[in-house]
Amino acid sequence: MIIPHPLLGPRDAQEFVYLGDACLIDRPDGMAEDSADAFHDYVYMRDNPAGEHRELWYHEQGDRSWLVVTRDTVTHRILRAELASDIARQRGRGR
Amino acid sequence: MSQINRINSGGGLIDRSKTLSFTFDGRTYQGHPGDTLASALLANGVRLMGRSFKYHRPRGPLSAGSEEPNALVELRAGARREPNTRATTAELFDGLQADSQNRWPSLRFDALAINDRLSNFLTAGFYYKTFMWPRAFWEKVYEPTIRHAAGLGRLSMQDDPDAYDKGFLHCDLLIVGAGPAGLAAALTAGRAGAQVILADEDFRLGGRLNAETFTLDDGPASDWVAATLAELAAMPNLRLMARTTVVGAFDHGVYGAVERVADHLPEPEVDKPRQILWRVYARRALLCAGATERPIAFANNDRPGILQAGALRAYANRWGAAVARRVAVFTNNDDGHRTARDLLTLGLDVAAVIDTRPDAPPGAPQAIGYEVLPGAQVIDTAGRLGLSDVTVRTADGGMRTISCGALGVSGGWNPAVHMTCHQGARPRWEESIAAFVPGADLPPGLSVAGAASGTFSTAGALREGAAGAVAALADLGIDCQPAALPRAEDAPVTITAFWHVNGKGRAWLDQQNDVTVKDVKLAHQEGFRSVEHLKRYTTLGMATDQGKTANMGALAIMAELTGKPIPEVGTTMFRPPYTPVSLGTLAGRSRDEDFRPRRLTPSHRWAEEQGAVFVEVGNWMRAQYFPRPGETHWRQTVDREVRATRSAVGVCDVTTLGKIDVQGTDAATFLNRIYCNAFAKLAVGKVRYGLMLREDGIAKDDGTAARLAEDHFVVTTTTANAVTVFRHMEFCRQCLWPDLDVQLISTTEAWAQYSVAGPRARALLGRIVDPATDLSNEAFPFMACAEVTVCGGLRARLFRISFSGELAYEIAVPTRYGDALMRALMTAGEDFGVTAYGTEALGVLRIEKGHPAGNELNGQTTARMLGMGSMVSAKKDSIGTVLSRREDLDGPEPLRLVGLRPVNAADPLVAGAHLMAQGAPLAAGNSQGWVTSAAFSPHVGSAIALGFLALGDSRKGEIIRAVNPLGGTDVAVEVVSPHFVDPEGEKLRA
Structure with missing residues (x-):
C-alpha cells in the first residue's frame, strides 16, 4: 500500500505503524461523572465497517507524524490522509 | 546417446x-x-x-x-x-x-x-x-506412511549457499508479458518516452511468436521480434526484464516480480545474487500474459507423450524437438490443426487429427497431408512408460487404434486472468471462446491486452497491446500514437466447449495432484459441490501449478453434474504468487546474522575485550556476564558480580534503556497526564519513578523522569518498550493534546549511560565527576539529578537512582564518549575492586530488591498487583486511571506481588512455576498464581523468586508450593516480602 502523506507525498505503508480507528482521538474526560462508562466505550467499542474507515497510522520510519487515513476496507483505496493533530483540533481538542 | x-x-x-x-x-x-x-x-x-x-x-x-x-x-x-x-x-x-x-x-x-x-x-x-480408526494410528502410522508414499522432491537439508536480493523499481507503465501484445505496447510506450518496464518469465522474449510459424508483414515473426527487441533494448527509458515473473498485483500499483538472475548458470557469478525480488511501483500496468491451453479429459490421458497441442508444436518450432516421429492430434478447435500442419511441414508423420466437431474442416490426406476424423473422440490410450497407441471412436461409432508416440490435445485456451483477480475481482465468462476473461473491478491502474483478454488472433494482440499502451499513457497525461504494426494473421477464434470424453477409465484433470473426472463426480455425490469445497475435498488445483491446466475442466464437469451454467459454478480465488517463489527469495538478505539489525552500545568493544558473554535484548546485544579465568560456570561469575556490587562497587552498561527528551513549557503537564502518578510538582533537579498505564488500566511500562529544568525532562523507558512508549507519547501529544507546548525526541542513541552501584559508588564517581559538583548526600541526595561535567569538562548527566537497592547513580555522556567513560571508571575504581556486571547480575540485584521488570510488567499486570495501587493519583486525569479503578479488574482473589523463598535452601526455583496451596491436588484449577522471576541470591544464600499470588499481600509467612510440572519439580516455598535486601531503603539513601 502507498499512503499519501500530507507533508511528504506518497510513502510506502511499510514505513508506517497502524494503530486503529481514528475515534481514539475522541478521548473522554477522565474527571467526568460518567467517565467509567465513557472510557469503556472508548477503549472497547469499535465499528467494523465494510467500506470507508478512518484510521490512525504513525509514520514511524519517517517524520513521526500521526495521520488519519481514510481507507476503503473493501478495496483498500485510500481517499484521504490528514495530519491527526489537525483532525484533533477540528474535533475540539487543544490542551 | x-x-x-x-x-x-x-x-x-x-x-x-x-x-x-x-x-x-x-x-x-x-x-x-x-x-x-x-x-x-x-x-x-x-x-x-x-x-x-x-x-x-x-x-x-x-x-x-x-x-x-x-x-x-x-x-x-x-x-x-x-x-x-x-x-x-x-x-x-x-x-x-x-x-x-x-x-x-x-x-x-x-x-x-x-x-x-x-x-x-x-x-x-x-x-x-x-484411516479413521484406530484414532491413535493416524499420527504414528497412517500419516507417516502416506507422506512417504506421496510426495514431491527432497530438500537438500543444507544451508542455501546463494544470496538473494530485494530491489525497488518505479515506472510509468509495467508491461507483463513480452508476446505480440506486450511488444506492441512496449514499442508504443517506449517511443513516447515513458518510463517502461517490460517483464517476461521466459528467458527469450517474444512469447507465443517464438513457438509459431507466423509471418509478420512478409517475413518470419522472429525477424520482427528481433528488430523490435533491438529497438527496445536501445531505449534508455525502457527496461527489458527477461527471466522475470511478475507474481502478484498488490495494492496501489505495487507489483511483485522475481528475476532469476542466475538460474541459467551452474552457480551465480561471484558477488551476484541468484534471484531478485523486485517491488515495482507502477503508475499503470498492462497485463499481456497470454493464455494457457487446456487439455481434454479422456481415459489414460496422462501418459508421457500426451501434451497440449500448442506445446507439441512449440517443442518442434522453437526447439527443433519432436516428442515422437509419428504424432496425432485431438482437438475441438482449429488450433489443433495448426499443430498438425506445422509438424507435417517439419517432416513428422501426422497419423490423424481427431476433431470432436462433426463439422470439422474436411480435407483429404492426399491434399493436406493428414487424415481428419470429424466427430471423433479419443477414448483410451496405451503404452506402459509412454504413449504407443490411441483408441478412437469415430463419428459412426466405429473403433480405430492409431499408433503414435505423441498426441497433441487442444480443448481451447484459457486467458491468463490471474493477476486481474489478485485484488478480489472475479473473471467473466465469455461464451464465444468458452473461457473466463478478465471481469470488472480490475486492480486500479491495470488493464489487459491480447490473449489474456480473450483476443486470440496475432493481429488482435498487436492492436490491443498498442492501444492499451496509448490508453494507459493518456491516463497519465502523456499523448502518443500507437506504433505502426506489422500485418499478421487475424483469423477469428470461436470455441465450442468440449471438456471430457465419457467413458469408464480414469480421465485425469489435475495431473500433479492426481485428480480425475471420477473424483469430481465423487465430490458431487458426497455434497462437496461448491467450487471451494470441490477444491479442498479433491485437492484439485492445490499443487505447485495451482491447477493452471486443470481447474477449468473440473469446474465444467461440476457444472454439468449440478446442471448449472459454468459462470454460476464460479472459480476459486486466484492468489499471488502466479508461479511458486522460493522462500530464500522472499527472505532476501534477511537471514542469519542479517535477519535483523544488531544494535551495539558504545562500550561494546570494551566488553568484548573483557570476554563478555552477550545476550540479545530486542535488537541490542548486551553483556550478560563477564567470566574470569578459573570460573567454570556462569553462576560463579554472576555471584561474584553481585557480591562485588553489594560489597564495593559495580558498573553496568544501561545505554539500552529508552531515553526520551521532553521539552516545552507544558512538559510537566504532559508527563502528569501520561504517568499515573503525580509529576506536575516535581522539583527541578529531582528524579521520580513513573508508572505508565495503558488506557485499559493495565501497566504499560515503568521508568524514571528527571527534571533538568523547568521546561526540560529526561524520561527513561525499559529497553524492550523504548519504541512503543515513544510512539504512545507521540500519539498523546499529537492526537489528544495537540496544543500543549511540548516536544519529544528519542535520545536513546545519543547518550551512553552507566549504572554505578554499591557502597563505594560515591567514592568512585568522585574521581570522575569534576570537583565543581558536590556529591555529598546532603548536596546530591537520593533521587537527585544534575547536568555536570566529568573528566575535566566533558558534559554529562548524573542521576542518583537505584535499580539494585544500593547507593547508586546512573551517569550519561554523549555516545561517542561512552567507551572512554567505561574505561575511565574501571581504571579509577581499580583499588575499590570495581567490577563490571552484566544483565544477569542486574537481574539478580533487582529481584533481591523486589523491583518489577519485564516479567512482572507482562501486559496483564495492574498497579495494584505490583503493590503500587496507591501511586495511581485520583486527583488528575491521566492515561489509564479511569479504567484502572474498575472494581473487578483484579478479580475476586486479586493477585499480589510477593517474594518467595524455598523452605529447603537447596531447592531451586524457576520462573513460570505455578503457586499452589499445600496438599492441593496437582490440577490447573488449583493454581493460585505463578513465579515471574527467579534467581539464586548470594545475599540470601538460596534461590529467591518474585511472583504473583492470590491475596498474596496477606499471606506472608505461609508455606505454599511452587510446582513446575514440565520440569517435574514441586518445591515448598515461604511467602515473604518481595524486598529481600534493605527493605527500609537505608542503603540507597546513604
Whole structure:
C-alpha cells in the first residue's frame, strides 16, 4: 500500500505503524461523572465497517507524524490522509 | 546417446553450433543453448520425466511453460539441489544435473506404482475415511506412511549457499508479458518516452511468436521480434526484464516480480545474487500474459507423450524437438490443426487429427497431408512408460487404434486472468471462446491486452497491446500514437466447449495432484459441490501449478453434474504468487546474522575485550556476564558480580534503556497526564519513578523522569518498550493534546549511560565527576539529578537512582564518549575492586530488591498487583486511571506481588512455576498464581523468586508450593516480602 502523506507525498505503508480507528482521538474526560462508562466505550467499542474507515497510522520510519487515513476496507483505496493533530483540533481538542 | 528426436531440418531458436552436456538420473545427454531441460530430454527421446504424486503414474511434460504439472525434477546437487523444478522452464546449461523424484527405486521401475492398482481405495478424500480408526494410528502410522508414499522432491537439508536480493523499481507503465501484445505496447510506450518496464518469465522474449510459424508483414515473426527487441533494448527509458515473473498485483500499483538472475548458470557469478525480488511501483500496468491451453479429459490421458497441442508444436518450432516421429492430434478447435500442419511441414508423420466437431474442416490426406476424423473422440490410450497407441471412436461409432508416440490435445485456451483477480475481482465468462476473461473491478491502474483478454488472433494482440499502451499513457497525461504494426494473421477464434470424453477409465484433470473426472463426480455425490469445497475435498488445483491446466475442466464437469451454467459454478480465488517463489527469495538478505539489525552500545568493544558473554535484548546485544579465568560456570561469575556490587562497587552498561527528551513549557503537564502518578510538582533537579498505564488500566511500562529544568525532562523507558512508549507519547501529544507546548525526541542513541552501584559508588564517581559538583548526600541526595561535567569538562548527566537497592547513580555522556567513560571508571575504581556486571547480575540485584521488570510488567499486570495501587493519583486525569479503578479488574482473589523463598535452601526455583496451596491436588484449577522471576541470591544464600499470588499481600509467612510440572519439580516455598535486601531503603539513601 502507498499512503499519501500530507507533508511528504506518497510513502510506502511499510514505513508506517497502524494503530486503529481514528475515534481514539475522541478521548473522554477522565474527571467526568460518567467517565467509567465513557472510557469503556472508548477503549472497547469499535465499528467494523465494510467500506470507508478512518484510521490512525504513525509514520514511524519517517517524520513521526500521526495521520488519519481514510481507507476503503473493501478495496483498500485510500481517499484521504490528514495530519491527526489537525483532525484533533477540528474535533475540539487543544490542551 | 545422440539426439534422436531432434528435427534435423534446422530451424528453431537454439544454437546448434554449440553442444551442452547434462545428466538426468545419472545418464548423460546432449542439448544446445536455448534448450530447456524438457526440450533437450525430448530431443533425446526421453518422454518419461517423473512419477505422479499419489498413484506414481509415469508422467512426461504436458506443457512447454510455467503451467507444467508433471515434469518436476530435482535440479542441481548438494546444497544447491532444488526440488520440484519445472523441466519445462529450466534453462539448459553445460553440466546441468537433474534427477527425477517421487519414485523408488528408479523412474522406470517404481515399486509404489502399486498405488495405481489400489486406486479404488485412494480416491478423493480417502484419508478422511479409510484411516479413521484406530484414532491413535493416524499420527504414528497412517500419516507417516502416506507422506512417504506421496510426495514431491527432497530438500537438500543444507544451508542455501546463494544470496538473494530485494530491489525497488518505479515506472510509468509495467508491461507483463513480452508476446505480440506486450511488444506492441512496449514499442508504443517506449517511443513516447515513458518510463517502461517490460517483464517476461521466459528467458527469450517474444512469447507465443517464438513457438509459431507466423509471418509478420512478409517475413518470419522472429525477424520482427528481433528488430523490435533491438529497438527496445536501445531505449534508455525502457527496461527489458527477461527471466522475470511478475507474481502478484498488490495494492496501489505495487507489483511483485522475481528475476532469476542466475538460474541459467551452474552457480551465480561471484558477488551476484541468484534471484531478485523486485517491488515495482507502477503508475499503470498492462497485463499481456497470454493464455494457457487446456487439455481434454479422456481415459489414460496422462501418459508421457500426451501434451497440449500448442506445446507439441512449440517443442518442434522453437526447439527443433519432436516428442515422437509419428504424432496425432485431438482437438475441438482449429488450433489443433495448426499443430498438425506445422509438424507435417517439419517432416513428422501426422497419423490423424481427431476433431470432436462433426463439422470439422474436411480435407483429404492426399491434399493436406493428414487424415481428419470429424466427430471423433479419443477414448483410451496405451503404452506402459509412454504413449504407443490411441483408441478412437469415430463419428459412426466405429473403433480405430492409431499408433503414435505423441498426441497433441487442444480443448481451447484459457486467458491468463490471474493477476486481474489478485485484488478480489472475479473473471467473466465469455461464451464465444468458452473461457473466463478478465471481469470488472480490475486492480486500479491495470488493464489487459491480447490473449489474456480473450483476443486470440496475432493481429488482435498487436492492436490491443498498442492501444492499451496509448490508453494507459493518456491516463497519465502523456499523448502518443500507437506504433505502426506489422500485418499478421487475424483469423477469428470461436470455441465450442468440449471438456471430457465419457467413458469408464480414469480421465485425469489435475495431473500433479492426481485428480480425475471420477473424483469430481465423487465430490458431487458426497455434497462437496461448491467450487471451494470441490477444491479442498479433491485437492484439485492445490499443487505447485495451482491447477493452471486443470481447474477449468473440473469446474465444467461440476457444472454439468449440478446442471448449472459454468459462470454460476464460479472459480476459486486466484492468489499471488502466479508461479511458486522460493522462500530464500522472499527472505532476501534477511537471514542469519542479517535477519535483523544488531544494535551495539558504545562500550561494546570494551566488553568484548573483557570476554563478555552477550545476550540479545530486542535488537541490542548486551553483556550478560563477564567470566574470569578459573570460573567454570556462569553462576560463579554472576555471584561474584553481585557480591562485588553489594560489597564495593559495580558498573553496568544501561545505554539500552529508552531515553526520551521532553521539552516545552507544558512538559510537566504532559508527563502528569501520561504517568499515573503525580509529576506536575516535581522539583527541578529531582528524579521520580513513573508508572505508565495503558488506557485499559493495565501497566504499560515503568521508568524514571528527571527534571533538568523547568521546561526540560529526561524520561527513561525499559529497553524492550523504548519504541512503543515513544510512539504512545507521540500519539498523546499529537492526537489528544495537540496544543500543549511540548516536544519529544528519542535520545536513546545519543547518550551512553552507566549504572554505578554499591557502597563505594560515591567514592568512585568522585574521581570522575569534576570537583565543581558536590556529591555529598546532603548536596546530591537520593533521587537527585544534575547536568555536570566529568573528566575535566566533558558534559554529562548524573542521576542518583537505584535499580539494585544500593547507593547508586546512573551517569550519561554523549555516545561517542561512552567507551572512554567505561574505561575511565574501571581504571579509577581499580583499588575499590570495581567490577563490571552484566544483565544477569542486574537481574539478580533487582529481584533481591523486589523491583518489577519485564516479567512482572507482562501486559496483564495492574498497579495494584505490583503493590503500587496507591501511586495511581485520583486527583488528575491521566492515561489509564479511569479504567484502572474498575472494581473487578483484579478479580475476586486479586493477585499480589510477593517474594518467595524455598523452605529447603537447596531447592531451586524457576520462573513460570505455578503457586499452589499445600496438599492441593496437582490440577490447573488449583493454581493460585505463578513465579515471574527467579534467581539464586548470594545475599540470601538460596534461590529467591518474585511472583504473583492470590491475596498474596496477606499471606506472608505461609508455606505454599511452587510446582513446575514440565520440569517435574514441586518445591515448598515461604511467602515473604518481595524486598529481600534493605527493605527500609537505608542503603540507597546513604
